[in-house]
Amino acid sequence: MNKRNNNMHNFDQLWSYEDGFLINKELQSCLEPESVKAGSRLYLQHRKIESQAANQKWVLTKEGHIKLKDKPFMLEAKEKCIALTDISSKILASQFIIMPLHPVKKGVPSVVIGVVRLELICAEGLLRNGCYVSDSNIYHADNYENIIAKTKVINDDPNPVWNEVHYLPVNYVGEIFILDLMTSNIIFEARRNCRLEITNELVKEVSEGIYEGTPDGINVWRRLSAGRIHYKAIFFPLEPLPRPTPEFLSNLEEKPLDRSTFYVLITLQAPNGGFPPSVKLANLFGYVSQKQLLKLYKSQCCEERILKINPTVWTTSMILWFLHFLLNEYKSEWGYIYYRAEQFISKEIADLEIEETVVATGRKAVRERFDITETESKINRITRETISITHVRLILKCQQNTGAYPLTDDLARSFGYENTKKLQTTFNTYKNTHSKSQKINPQIWSTIMVLYFYRYVAIDQKKEWYPTFERSYRWLWAQLKGNESDKQECFKIVSSFIKDYHDVKDDIMEMDHDFENEIAEIPSINNPQEFDQKPYGIARIEIISAKNLSQTDSNPYVKISNLATSWIYDDTRVIYNNCNPVWEQVFYIPVYNIHENLNLQIFNYNALLNDTLLGFYIFDLKSIIKEYPNNSYEVKKLKLDVNLIYEESNSGQLSFVADFFLLSELEDLEIITTTNVSIRHLYLLMAYQNQYGYFELTNTLARLFNFFSKKELIKAFSDFVQKDEKVRSLDNKIWGTLLVTSFLKVLLWKERCEWISAYNRAENWLNENVTDLEIEERLFNYSNKFVIQHFNVTQWIDETQQRSVGVLEYHIKSLPYDSLENCEAEGTILSSNNRKVFFTEYNRTMVFHKITFSQIYSLYAFIKGLKQYRKVELHENILKFIAIFKQSVDEVEYLCEYAYDGTLCKYLNQNFHTINWKDKLHFAKQIVSAIKLLHENDIIHMNLNSESIFVHKGNIKINIFKFQNEKFKFPQYVDPHFLQNSKTYILNKSSDVYSIGVLLWEISSCTIPFESELPCNHSLLDAIIQGKRESAVFGTPKEYVTIYTKCWQHEQSLRPTVQDVYTALTSITYNNSTEKKIDVKYDMNHMLDPLNYFDDWHNEATKELKLISSIISTLKKNING
Structure with a gap:
């Protein structure tokens, strides 16, 4: 018999007492006497079945004796061995002290004595205030912030059945846990419905600091404030982990980890869900210190940004895979433990890309430590075991x-x-x-x-x-x-x-x-x-404004969605750089269930990263519509100023108006004319807009067009377009949606602020479902003409309404082709398809363009360009499209504004000696202002350079036509990602920002980018892709340099939005101090020598004069001939 080692537990000296058996921790064998007689020595034997285990069962007495169960013999220590002694012949047998491995102090929360396996089975009678309670949360009585366990949600069932297993770490007898039963979609204040107390029914103390569970635990129904709940609970004490030794892995192969390890792991999870580094956690991996455990993770990580993260994230990611690979047998029981760990990692990192890398590194670390091999394949297939x-x-x-x-x-x-x-x-x-x-x-x-x-x-x-x-x-x-x-x-x-x-x-x-x-x-x-049942009516939500939002530099917008289904109804527009935004936008939401709730969320828009939530408010529709037992309803209008919530704190205020209109009160229709049509008809229309944005034809909609049924309306419209087979073959949903949009524009133009959001949703749906632009254009034309003729509309509110219901010829003025006879060619051919002309009749110089359509640039692309132009044409820095001469399926000829000062490139080259920083800032702000409007209308220019931008009488004019073409003609302005992979990379708003950065540098230097290295070759393109940029020019304001260097960052995520660029530029004010020098290395390539410049200018001017003379001579010959 060896003395106890005080420094370390020797497993051959450790015993566990389970169901009467004394089991050696090292060999997992049971203590048994050679024979049942005095003096018999003891040896270790495999555990026998119950009917044969009489000589392996022992009783621990209160006096400290160990007695053979149902036999008159006890253990006695004799010198260096232990033997049986007869109770009758030996009054005082040896007394033994049961020593806990880790003596437990009662009532100390940081010391865990074991775990309770809680099986939540079902509940009954949970109807409360008309809502069914559908899931259960479990908290510690002293900590309501962290949920220890959570059942699945059972919707709309007052008698839910869960049959779920959860584990609760237990610190002391008398500890209390709270079972809260909650609804899935309404936020209630925490309510103590049921207490689970760790009592002697579950745990008994067999010696000082030693606990064991009662054999059967508890199996009870507990009363709740409404109904009752059925659960089972049983306690399991903790067992010591195997000692970390060099043979750790080989021992693990012989004896895999079991439930005892799982129970220890449960106790290591912090309230926030993470698994902080600790010695005991390191022991699970066969290490003696947490330093070794962290070293394991670092050895598999090659990214510096990951190594800067909280180490608890590292260890938690490893535990995810420890559970998957080593405790997968108990997967049905560690589900919520795993879920809490994942939630901790997500909340701590808040970046999906980094989170993915962290978890993957944890996987590699676990595989490395436990020598886990997986078959590799070209496709890294995700399975239930490997998904996160x-x-x-x-x-x-x-x-x-x-x-x-x-x-x-x-x-x-x-x-x-x-x-x-x-x-x-x-x-x-x-x-x-x-x-x-x-x-x-x-x-x-x-x-x-x-x-x-x-x-x-x-x-x-x-x-x-x-x-x-x-x-x-x-x-x-x-x-x-x-x-x-x-x-x-x-x-x-x-x-x-x-x-x-x-x-x-x-x-x-x-x-x-x-x-x-x-x-x-x-x-x-x-x-x-x-499911397409009739709605109760329409909810009108007017989003007015917000104030005191949590981020002062935010770009806020409001998203309206269904709380139960997460279906997004619509968004407001984005208000840039404002923590007190004003929207004043109206949305109509068909209501099929008056018990629904709307989720009003304010997000901060980010062009490149995920939009971030600033706050939300849950709006209960029952606050504006009340149902009575006799199936009647009461509706009301509310003006609300509500507090926004985010992460359980106040995040500003939202102001909105909510109103409700019952469908039953709207359907009593009379014959509609231009004199009696009203907003009441709009409410009825909005009630039938599908959540996808379209209007499916119904009899009610047909009656709004003064037809008795949808069948009659379909026949009338079909007859109207009878010669156009492609239009006739389209789905009725497309017809219905088009007719409603025309109805809105023709008959309800005065109410357009009410229906514009619904109109945009409908138009977006049409764009997605009618992919042929030519057919789409004809459809709008047919629909508008049908409604105009059907309702005999001859009077219009304003010119804008007239333009909105027209097609191409209504939007762009059309000139007869013989008008060219009244113009004078000035002898300047601007390019192979462009000519400068002067119209005597209008006393105006214009540019005549001719475009031949091809697969690269088609008629439909041109029409799309016109639609985009119409959205931004009023901006003073957009080059004006004036008129169309001739259009066919093969080509189009049109006129646009002539810019007297030529291209920006030419202007800067010719005026570098007179242009000052006030002028340069003026040009920069105008360019960015125009592109800002394009982006706000979801238009991407895609070909910004100093040749597609013009100067007219000292002001910028940006040409937004033909911007799809010639991306490689001026590659130094193009997003490097596109240069690197033009076949798959899609130019985006950030690409325009990159081009703006290059343009701002060009304005500062009055020089074409990389002029000395032109024409562009592969080496220059490769250098740009690798990060080569022009140097700052001497004398450029520091703030200006900061702006364009941010714009031309290689990584899109580092580039600002065009709104940010505009804000930064407008903050630079011109004064004498603006012309401060900056600390840059002087670039001799950009040193401007006035003498050389005038020599170059003279030579270029001479070449141009010769070219012009040649052209004029050729024109005269042709005319005289």
Whole structure:
């Protein structure tokens, strides 16, 4: 018998007492005497079955003796061994002291004595204030901030069944936990519905600091303030972890980690969900110190930004994979522990890209430490075992407001593919061997793919994606409506593909069967065609303003959504750089359920990164409509100034007006004329706008057009367009939406501030569903003319209304082709297709353009350009489009404004000696102001350079036509990302900002960028891609240099928005001090020598004069000939 080692626990000296057995911790064998007689020595034997284990059962007496159960023998220490002694012959046998490994001080929260396994089974009678309580949260009685456990949400069921297991760390007997039952969509104040106290029913102290659970625990129904809850609980004491030794891994192979390790791990989770570095956490990995554990993570990390993060994030990410790889057997029980850990990482980092890297590094560290090998393949397939919450959130970011998931590189990578092409190739190969549905929209395939990926692979992250599932399904149903066979085939193929390519196990299919039963109860999924029920009425929400927002430099906008389904109804416009924005925008929301709640969220717009939430307010529709037992309703109008909430604190105020109009009071229609049409008819129209933005023809809508039924309206419009087969073949939803937009413009123009948001949603839907621009243009033309003729409209409110209901010829003035006879050619051919002409009749010089359409630039692209021009034409720095001479499917000839001072490049070159910083700032502000308006209207220029910008009488004029072409003609202005990969990279607003940066430098220097290295070659392009930029010119204000160097940053995320650039430029005021010198290395390439300049200018001028003389001579010959 050895003496106890005081420095370290020797496992051969440690024993556990379980169900009467004395078990050696090192060998996991039971103590048993050689025979049942005095003097018999003891040895270790494998644990026997209960019927044969009589000689292995012992009793610990209060006096400290260890007695053989049901036998008159006790243990006695004799010199260096232990033997049996007869109770009758030995009055005083040896007394033993049971010494805890870690003596527990009662009532000390930091010391854990064990864990309680809590099985939440079900509840009954939970109806409260007309709402069904649907989920349960568990808190510690002394800490209401952190939820220890949370059940799944059971919607609209007063008798929910959970059957979920959760674990609670226990610090002392008498500790109290609170079970709060909550609703899924209303925020209630925390309410102590049920107390779970750790009593002697669960735990008993067998010796000082030693605890064990009662054999059966508790199995009870507890009364609540409303109803009752059924749960089971049982206590498990903690056992010591294996000693960290050099043989740690080999011992682990012989004896894998079990529940005892799992129980210890549970106690190491902090209230915020993280797993802080500690010695005990290091012991789980076979290390003796937390320093070694952190070193493991660092060895797998190669990014400096990750090494600067809180180390608790590192250890927590490793625990995620520790659970996956080493405790996967207990996956059904560590779900919420895992969820809390993921939430901690997400909240701590708040960046999905960094979070993904952190978690991946944790995975590598665990695989390295425990020598876990996984089969590698070209496709890193994501499975249930390897998916993380980050994957799911990245996929959710790809979802559009409609519910659809377009196939993008981000989506492909979240599935484990390198890019979109890899996923498309893999899926198409699979699909083509199983499907005949070749005409299905690719976006339908990708959306179905996401839904089955959620169901089969991300089933453990259901809480994240479930709120968006219904929206996607309803979008799919709308796309496949009337094609049930295609729908079934598509779903079957994708289901099979996800199962095959993501290693879906049989147990998942069993779980999915339960999920199918669950979603079958949702009306819009079980029977979508019946979901288009009649609305109660229309809610009118006018967003007025906000004040005292949390970020002073924010770009706020309001998003209105359904709290229960997360469906986004609409957004306000963005107000830039304002913490007290004023919107005054009106939105109409059809209401199908008066118990719904609207989520009014204010976001800070960011052109490159995710928009950030500034605050929200939950608006209950029952505050403006009240239902009485006799099926009557009372409605009212409210003007509200409410506090915005974010992270449980006040985040400013939102002012809005809420009103409600009952459909039953609007449908008593009379014959509509131009004299009796009113806003009341607008309310009725808005009640039938679908959440996607379209208006589906109904009998009620037909009556607004003075037809008895939709059938009559469809026939009338069909007859109107009878010669246009392409228009006649379009869906009735498209016809109905077009006719309503025309109705609004023709008959309700005075109320346009009320309907403009709904109109924009409808127009966006039409743009998405009518992809042929020529057909779309004809549609608007037919629809407007039909409404004008049908209602015999001859009087107009203003010229703007007249233009809004016209087509191309109404928007742009048309001149007869023979007008060219009345113009004088000035002999200046500006380019092969452009000519400077003077119109005597108008006493004005203009530029005549001729464009021949091609695959690169088509008629439809030209029409699209005109639409964009109409949105910004009133800006003084946009080059004016004047008139069209001739237009056909092959070419167009038109006139535009002539800029007397030529291009910006030419102007700067010729006037560098006279232009001062006041002029330069003036040009810079005008350019940025014009591009700011383009971006606010979602127009991207894509070809900003000093040759597409003109100067007219000292003011900037930007040409926004033909900006799709000639991107490579002036590559030094083009986004380096596009230069690097022009086939796949799509130019965006940030690309325009890059070009602005180059232009601002050019204005400061009066020199073409990289002029000495032109024409551009591969070496220059490579240098620009690698970060080469021009040097600051001597004398440039520091603030100005800061602005353009930020603009031309290589990384898009580091570039400002054009709004930020405009704000920065306008803050620079010109005075004498503006012309301060700056500390830059003088660049001799940009040193301007006046003498050399005038020599160059003289030579260039001579060349131009010769060219002009040649052109004039040629013109005279042609005229005389």
